[in-house]
Amino acid sequence: MPRLSLPTACTLCGRGDAERVDGGLVCGWCGWRYGDAPDSDLPRPVVEVVYYLRYDRRVKIGTSGRPRQRLAAIRHDELLAFEPGGRAVEQARHREFAAIREGGEWFTFTAELEHHVFALRTTRDPWQLYARWVSAATHR
Structure with a gap:
């Protein structure tokens, strides 16, 4: 094709x-x-995401309505994934992975967390998923 x-x-x-x-x-x-x-x-829609950033063998699980600016301010090795949602989803993930919390919003990158993160990625780049969510929100 x-x-x-x-x-x-x-x-x-x-x-x-x-x-x-x-x-x-x-x-x-x-x-x-x-x-x-x-x-x-009209202003561009704000699409809140939960982000997963890897730094060495740790993962930061945070949220932002402006992920480009937020991620630029955080030292990290790799953006692993985005998940649609705001504070409520972020807090649910913090509770889900509480046993591997290292402090604040940082978690040990265990096999369980790795499985969760890669299930979110599907086959698309996280930034492409975000672009599609912004596009869908703009159409509304």
Whole structure:
């Protein structure tokens, strides 16, 4: 199957790869429908995520509505995953993994936590999942 490209960059995320959906083109990265333009009079939606950051053999489980800015401020080796949700989901994960808490929001990267994190990733890059959630929230 030939690789598709948008005629111009996606108006939501700026990427150029495409997918054909229902006879039209959508951005292959974020899922935004080609030809649609986000309403510039409206602020971009805030999509809260729970993030999983690895630093050595530890994982920080935190939450943010502005993950790019938040992650830029935290020393880490790798973004492992995003999970949709805010404080309630973050607190549920902190309780779920309480036995491996090292302090604050940092947890030992055990096989159990690794299994949870990689189940969240599906087959997509965490930033691509986030872009798709922002695209979906923008369409509402």
